[in-house]
Amino acid sequence: MQRAPDTVLVNGKLVVYDGAPAQALAVRDGKIAAIGNSSDIRALAASSTRIIDLGGRTVIPGLIDSHIHAIRAGLTYTTELDWTGLRTLAEALERIRVAARSRPKGSWLVVAGGWTDRQFTENRRPTQAEITAVAPDHHVYIQELYSRVLLDPGGADALGLAGVPELAARVTVERNKDGHPTGWLSADNRTISDLYDLLPRPTFAQQIAGTRAFFRALNALGITGVADPGGYNLAIPAYEALLQIWRERRLTVRVRYSISAPRRGHELDDFKGLTQLLPMRFGDEWLRFNGIGENVTWGFYGNDNPSDAQKEELYEVLRWAVSRGMTATFHWHNDRPLHHLLDVLERVNEETPLANLRWSIAHLNDASMPSLKRMKAMGVGWLVQNAFYFRGEAFLGQRGADAARDLPPIVSALRLKLSIGGGTDAHRVMGPSPFVSLQWMVDGKTISGLVMRTPQELPSRIEALRIYTQGSAWFSFEEDERGALAVGQLADLAVLSRDYLTVPVDDIGDTVSMLTMVGGRIVYADGPFASHEDKRLD
Amino acid sequence: MRSAAVVPILALAIGFATYASKALAGGDDYDAANDVKGAGPAYFGFVRDARGSPVVDALVALRPKKGKPVSLQSNALGLYRGHISKDVLPDDVQISCEKTGYKQVKVYRRTPPGNTAMFIETECTMQRQ
Numbered sequence: 001m002q003r004a005p006d007t008v009l010v011n012g013k014l015v016v017y018d019g020a021p022a023q024a025l026a027v028r029d030g031k032i033a034a035i036g037n038s039s040d041i042r043a044l045a046a047s048s049t050r051i052i053d054l055g056g057r058t059v060i061p062g063l064i065d066s067h068i069h070a071i072r073a074g075l076t077y078t079t080e081l082d083w084t085g086l087r088t089l090a091e092a093l094e095r096i097r098v099a100a101r102s103r104p105k106g107s108w109l110v111v112a113g114g115w116t117d118r119q120f121t122e123n124r125r126p127t128q129a130e131i132t133a134v135a136p137d138h139h140v141y142i143q144e145l146y147s148r149v150l151l152d153p154g155g156a157d158a159l160g161l162a163g164v165p166e167l168a169a170r171v172t173v174e175r176n177k178d179g180h181p182t183g184w185l186s187a188d189n190r191t192i193s194d195l196y197d198l199l200p201r202p203t204f205a206q207q208i209a210g211t212r213a214f215f216r217a218l219n220a221l222g223i224t225g226v227a228d229p230g231g232y233n234l235a236i237p238a239y240e241a242l243l244q245i246w247r248e249r250r251l252t253v254r255v256r257y258s259i260s261a262p263r264r265g266h267e268l269d270d271f272k273g274l275t276q277l278l279p280m281r282f283g284d285e286w287l288r289f290n291g292i293g294e295n296v297t298w299g300f301y302g303n304d305n306p307s308d309a310q311k312e313e314l315y316e317v318l319r320w321a322v323s324r325g326m327t328a329t330f331h332w333h334n335d336r337p338l339h340h341l342l343d344v345l346e347r348v349n350e351e352t353p354l355a356n357l358r359w360s361i362a363h364l365n366d367a368s369m370p371s372l373k374r375m376k377a378m379g380v381g382w383l384v385q386n387a388f389y390f391r392g393e394a395f396l397g398q399r400g401a402d403a404a405r406d407l408p409p410i411v412s413a414l415r416l417k418l419s420i421g422g423g424t425d426a427h428r429v430m431g432p433s434p435f436v437s438l439q440w441m442v443d444g445k446t447i448s449g450l451v452m453r454t455p456q457e458l459p460s461r462i463e464a465l466r467i468y469t470q471g472s473a474w475f476s477f478e479e480d481e482r483g484a485l486a487v488g489q490l491a492d493l494a495v496l497s498r499d500y501l502t503v504p505v506d507d508i509g510d511t512v513s514m515l516t517m518v519g520g521r522i523v524y525a526d527g528p529f530a531s532h533e534d535k536r537l538d
Numbered sequence: 539m540r541s542a543a544v545v546p547i548l549a550l551a552i553g554f555a556t557y558a559s560k561a562l563a564g565g566d567d568y569d570a571a572n573d574v575k576g577a578g579p580a581y582f583g584f585v586r587d588a589r590g591s592p593v594v595d596a597l598v599a600l601r602p603k604k605g606k607p608v609s610l611q612s613n614a615l616g617l618y619r620g621h622i623s624k625d626v627l628p629d630d631v632q633i634s635c636e637k638t639g640y641k642q643v644k645v646y647r648r649t650p651p652g653n654t655a656m657f658i659e660t661e662c663t664m665q666r667q
Contacts, residue, residue: 117648123646123648124646124648174652175651175652176650176651182650184650393584393659394657396582396617396619397619397657397659449590450592450616
């Protein structure tokens with residue numbers, strides 16, 4: 001006879017993808033042991049079983065962000081300020097004022113992305129005078145996306161920017177109509193990232209605290225898993241905080257991570273060295289290595305016009321990755337030059353089929369159907385994020401309205417049976433809320449309310465949720481283990497504050513989790529469920 | 539502790555980085571439309587009412603200090619987009635919008651002043667009369 005469940009959840013509204021509607025489930029040994037109606041599931045409980053009445057709330061599979069810079073975000077989560085979701089610039093400035101009261105004079109107050117001026121009712125960015133007024137005795141660094149940085153009047157000096165002429169030469173000083181500097185500096189993504197690297201680093205203890213706090217914040221949004229693609233501002237030693245938390249068995253989010261190329265010109269040697277004792281999928285159910293990327297080679301990272309030598313360099317790295325059975329994920333923005341990347345992938349694919357390796361291309365917001373078909377033919381998937389939620393208007397201005405009506409073509413890609421994962425690309429270019437991304441998927445609106453996408457490319461709520469759960473799980477070879485409320489799957493789930501399936505679409509983005517479970521452990525609980533949160537290890 | 543002169547000093551130290559043809563000012567990763575080189579900056583933006591809804595078929599006038607004005611029309615999204623000339627400085631262009639039954643309430647240029655930007659975004663807010 002089977003042992004009684006550890007936990008049963010009853011009187012809920014379970015979102016079951018491929019089965020009968022259900023109101024309850026039982027959890028045993030970290031997995032879903034049974035699903036059904038409340039009376040049948042309650043009958044499985046023994047005196048030792050924890051019984052939680054959900055009060056009719058909606059339960060979804062745990063959300064998996066398939067492209068989020070979670071490791072980097074965690075390092076500074078408690079030492080930087082966050083403007084995600086704020087609706088007024090006044091509130092944003094108040095956060096700086098409050099932080100200035102408690103932090104040592106002369107220290108840095110940093111907001112490193114995750115916001116856009118369009119989210120504010122004031123409809124503008126802050127000025128240097130405003131940040132100086134709220135933090136007269138501190139240095140202030142405000143980064144908008146990867147686009148520009150606002151510094152206090154002494155900020156550039158404190159960063160030592162003039163002492164790095166190669167970097168300073170890549171920066172444009174913004175000026176007002178009278179020709180005076182405004183305090184804003186603009187540059188390309190790499191330069192902005194290099195500017196950020198001039199800031200003081202958090203201590204190791206701060207990195208640990210920040211990572212744990214950030215993962216808890218993700219849990220509060222129903223996130224149970226992330227795929228981290230490395231990227232800017234994340235040197236290899238910076239992984240140590242994550243590894244320590246994992247060693248201490250304190251992770252509350254399942255982390256799948258790929259490694260970006262650390263050094264330009266040394267990509268293959270560095271990957272070989274880093275993975276000598278790190279085979280594909282090495283790790284456990286909490287932390288697992290998932291290949292290389294999103295920067296596979298610097299020559300193909302944000303470069304729409306790679307040279308023949310850079311193509312050859314990528315080809316050699318990918319041949320090696322294939323020989324090691326490794327997956328790869330690629331950062332790529334624009335469809336027009338995508339053929340450069342697809343040509344190299346097809347060359348490798350001709351020698352050794354890639355289909356079983358589950359490679360992916362991230363972003364590609366203007367994906368064309370011919371490109372997606374080429375990806376599909378190789379078994380390469382697509383990682384979609386809600387970049388247009390912040391950047392839609394800018395994209396329209398650059399390309400014109402006609403170019404954007406079907407972008408990104410999510411429904412067409414689903415019809416193609418292309419593998420798609422959902423995500424945010426947080427924390428520089430977007431906030432981490434999966435519900436903001438889900439809302440954007442189903443309504444196609446920017447943060448300003450502009451409807452960009454035609455109805456034909458708006459997936460249903462269930463289709464979007466599947467992308468953000470089962471779809472994302474596919475990219476780490478785990479769609480049979482998590483991503484659905486089904487018997488035998490890991491008990492990763494979220495009990496929501498509102499019914500995702502029926503709430504007005506404009507309200508989806510404000511949804512949060514009331515209870516988040518990972519592997520049967522309640523890692524986050526709030527409101528009526530607060531007492532059920534499993535005791536923290538500390 | 540303040541050094542009010544730091545930013546000007548920085549500007550001297552680094553010079554004025556010119557607009558890079560590939561990396562869009564502002565670090566936008568999307569490739570630009572290919573029409574901005576010959577035709578000059580793209581002037582674009584949205585015509586909206588006070589509630590943020592698009593105002594369709596509004597006439598948007600781009601008036602340079604010298605030369606002929608250019609008239610554009612907002613589409614179903616409230617979006618307008620067009621060029622004047624590569625010889626016209628964006629800071630010398632006045633933008634206004636009009637539509638029968640509406641009055642212009644506010645014109646806000648989102649793109650900061652300067653002569654290097656290739657995408658000049660200006661929002662126009664209108665109110666039904």
